[in-house]
Amino acid sequence: MKTDHRSMTTSIKGVFAAGDIVRGASLVVWAVRDGQDAASAIDRYLKDQRNPKPETQPDRTMALETVS
Secondary structure (H helix, E strand, C coil): CCECCCCCEECCCCCECCCHHHHCCCCHHHHHHHHHHHHHHHHHHHHHHHCCCCCCCCCCCCCCCCCC
């Protein structure tokens, strides 16, 4: 499984990885930091799932001309 170390996302949609599973046996402070980064990434992911960005639609408004 591939992991993006910046976003903590894996090659499986909705699955995140951090800490020793990504780095191997390492310092506890790095695992804690990875956990914080993963929590932020998961929060962003869940918010995007609840509030998907609308697809951009072309502007269909018409300009109105003033008639004197």
